[in-house]
Amino acid sequence: MTKTSFTLQATDGLARTGRIDTPRGTIRTPAFMPVGTAATVKAMMPESVAATGADILLGNTYHLMLRPTAERIDRLGGLHRFMNWDKPILTDSGGFQVMSLADLRKLTEKGVTFKSHIDGSKHELTPERSMDIQRLLGSDIVMCFDECPALPADRDRIAESMRLSMRWAQRSRDAFGDRPGYMLFGIQQGGLEEDLRAESAEALRAIGFDGYAVGGLAVGEGQEAMFGCLEYAPGQLPEDKPRYLMGVGKPDDIVGAVKRGIDMMDCVLPSRSGRTGQAWTRRGQVNIKNARHQDDPRPLDEDCTCPACRNYSRAYLHHVFRAQEMISGMLLTWHNLHYYQELMQGMREAIAAGQFAAFEADFHALRAEGDI
Numbered sequence: 001m002t003k004t005s006f007t008l009q010a011t012d013g014l015a016r017t018g019r020i021d022t023p024r025g026t027i028r029t030p031a032f033m034p035v036g037t038a039a040t041v042k043a044m045m046p047e048s049v050a051a052t053g054a055d056i057l058l059g060n061t062y063h064l065m066l067r068p069t070a071e072r073i074d075r076l077g078g079l080h081r082f083m084n085w086d087k088p089i090l091t092d093s094g095g096f097q098v099m100s101l102a103d104l105r106k107l108t109e110k111g112v113t114f115k116s117h118i119d120g121s122k123h124e125l126t127p128e129r130s131m132d133i134q135r136l137l138g139s140d141i142v143m144c145f146d147e148c149p150a151l152p153a154d155r156d157r158i159a160e161s162m163r164l165s166m167r168w169a170q171r172s173r174d175a176f177g178d179r180p181g182y183m184l185f186g187i188q189q190g191g192l193e194e195d196l197r198a199e200s201a202e203a204l205r206a207i208g209f210d211g212y213a214v215g216g217l218a219v220g221e222g223q224e225a226m227f228g229c230l231e232y233a234p235g236q237l238p239e240d241k242p243r244y245l246m247g248v249g250k251p252d253d254i255v256g257a258v259k260r261g262i263d264m265m266d267c268v269l270p271s272r273s274g275r276t277g278q279a280w281t282r283r284g285q286v287n288i289k290n291a292r293h294q295d296d297p298r299p300l301d302e303d304c305t306c307p308a309c310r311n312y313s314r315a316y317l318h319h320v321f322r323a324q325e326m327i328s329g330m331l332l333t334w335h336n337l338h339y340y341q342e343l344m345q346g347m348r349e350a351i352a353a354g355q356f357a358a359f360e361a362d363f364h365a366l367r368a369e370g371d372i
């Protein structure tokens with residue numbers, strides 16, 4: 001199979017379920033994509049990530065161009081071989097990470113120059129260079145090189161930044177070229193301004209992409225403002241292509257985004273919070289380092305089938321976190337990623353059955369506020 005395609009299988013209100021077919025495998029949507037920034041999903045073996053139900057994971061142009069470099073990964077057979085993951089990989093284009101991680105950044109029409117946060121060496125990222133790096137990595141879904149303005153920002157700044165990103169989207173498309181089997185996604189910008197989001201969506205549609213991301217959110221605006229934007233932004237994007245909401249989110253953010261027509265999401269939360277002892281369950285959050293768990297023989301979540309819940313007690317997990325044992329981050333990351341994938345599978349089934357409203361009501365009814 002050399003081509004890629006997106007097939008919508010069912011809708012329920014604005015929620016959709018479908019599949020993205022690529023030569024390296026099929027992505028069931030709505031999909032949650034674990035973050036594997038530096039060629040690893042932290043604290044997880046790739047086979048464990050696959051066991052959680054993930055069909056695709058994310059890599060990062062910014063991190064990998066600095067270390068070990070895209071050229072070295074290419075010489076070693078590409079990112080899939082390098083990290084022993086043979087399913088699809090989506091890579092971000094690097095601009096977002098430069099603005100949040102690098103030092104001495106300089107932004108011009110051409111692109112961004114910056115100093116590495118690792119060793120201070122100087123680098124440049126442009127739409128053309130970003131496409132080149134993502135090609136060298138071999139990623140299956142390539143993201144346009146964009147600029148994501150930090151919020152809060154005034155309307156003029158948002159408009160100017162969005163229009164720069166649209167010029168960069170055209171340059172990304174031109175540099176990507178014709179690559180059957182690989183997908184290029186455009187990224188909508190425009191902050192929380194409905195008319196600027198519409199202008200961005202029209203600019204991207206005119207260029208033409210294999211998928212469309214809602215960018216510029218999950219940058220501190222809060223859930224209410226994000227949902228307000230999601231009332232209109234997904235609907236501005238082509239209906240027959242995947243819609244990817246970048247950087248989202250907590251379980252309730254994810255349910256709310258799928259309800260509003262989003263097909264793909266990513267977030268560091270399940271893995272990052274797993275390493276700090278924060279467990280996400282269908283009944284809410286458990287902070288396993290809290291002393292009240294030290295004698296508790298029950299699993300994190302009675303209904304969960306992950307290795308942490310099947311084989312270990314809260315008392316054990318509390319102990320290994322307090323003792324700062326490596327297994328602590330491994331078990332809670334595995335649990336959190338497993339829970340996120342169960343949530344996605346539950347939504348895919350509910351949409352296919354026309355039961356999304358019931359699923360959403362049940363999701364909220366089960367969740368106690370605070371620690372459980």
Ligand SMILES: Cc1ccc(CCc2c3nc[nH]c3cc3c(=O)[nH]c(N)nc23)cc1
Nearest residue numbers: 058059060092096148215216217218246247
């Ligand atoms: C490995 C990896 C990590 C993180 C990401 C997504 C990173 C990310 C955002 N995260 C939160 N909000 C975000 C907005 C944008 C955005 O507007 N543009 C881009 N290119 N990335 C974003 C992608 C890949």
